[in-house]
Amino acid sequence: MAHLVSIENVDMRYGGPAGTLAVSNLNLKVDKGExxxxxxxxxxxxxxxxxxxxxxxxxxxxxxxxxxxQVTEPVSIVGMAFQNPTMLPWRTTLENILLPLEIVEKHRHRLRAHKKEYIQKAENLLEIVGLKGFGSKFPWQLSGGMQQRANLCRALIHEPELLMLDEPFGALDAFTREELWCVIRDLHAAQGVTIILVTHDLREAVFLADKIFVMSSRPGRVLAEHRMPFARPRDLELMYETRFNEMVHALHGEIANARVAA
Incomplete structure (x- = not known):
């Protein structure tokens, strides 16, 4: 299996030579489809x-x-979703989802001539995430969880090879968060997209991921890499199993030790 993402011996400092060293000797590899x-x-x-x-x-x-x-400029094959969906309030949900197609070059030139095709693709994504029929609604007419579902559709509409998720469910209540774990689980299974999830929620990481990287305190580096032993597809009932909670507890201990060692 080929590596889609490879970070090798990376140092990143903010604020010039005397600035803050954010990561040091960072090494990480993520395979295609992982x-x-x-x-x-x-x-x-x-x-x-x-x-x-x-x-x-x-x-x-x-x-x-x-x-x-080699990454020397913004990468076009990436879709991104953040904790704040940041949907444009004057555009409908469907129009918000189509927004990346106006920016990504290979789609921008086709959008006008093939708009019906792209609208159908957006409608299909909305159906997958449980928002069928909500494309005409404005963001203020959607709950926070519904906006985040639409945000995932927007991140996937241009068919990225890599989906980056930065604390996408952190602002949601526990029940909505678990519902969206299942949505992203099913999207990953259906589309085979490679996903990198950044999260503080260890249960979320263990439930969703194939492998988990544990980082040190600043300057960040990878302290450990764990392969999850749980077969797919995973059901939420997995979180009540002893082996699941043992994994969460072990990760918690590693992170606690990393904080003490800082």
Whole structure:
């Protein structure tokens, strides 16, 4: 299986030579089709990792390689979803989902001539995430959980090879969060997209991921990599099993030790 994302011996410092060293000697590999999660103490460089992979930051030393190419500029094969859905209030849900197609070059030139095709694709995504019939609604007519579902559709509409999720469910209540875990689980299974999830929620990481990277305190580096032993598809009942909670507890201990060692 080929690596879709490879981070090799990366240092990233903010604010010039005397500035803050965010990550140091960072090494990480994610295979095509994998679901990877990144956890660690606050300030460990999880968001910096996201920016490195997407090309929003270029490291001072080391290499970031995505889909076989050195990252030297923003990466077009990436879809992103954040904790705040940031939907444009004057556009309908469907229009918000179609927004990336106006930006991504290979779709921008086709959008006008093939708009019906793209609208159908957006409607299909809405149905997958349980929002069938909500395309005409404005963001203020949707709950927070519904907006995040639409946000996932927007991140996937341009058929990215890599989906980056930065605490996408953190602002939601526990029941809605678990519902969306199942949505993203099913999207991953159906589309085979590679996913990197940054999260503070260890249950979320263990439930969703194929492997989990544990990062140190700043400057961030990978302290451990764990392969999840749970077969897919996974049901929420898994979270009540002893082996699941033992994994969560072990990760918690590693992160606690990383904080003490800082």
């Amino acid at each position: 679901f990877a999660a990144v956890v660690g103490p606050s300030g460990c460089g999880k968001s910096t990792l996201m920016k490195l992979v997407t090309g929003l930051h270029i490291p001072q030393t080391g290499d970031v390689i995505v889909a076989g190419r």
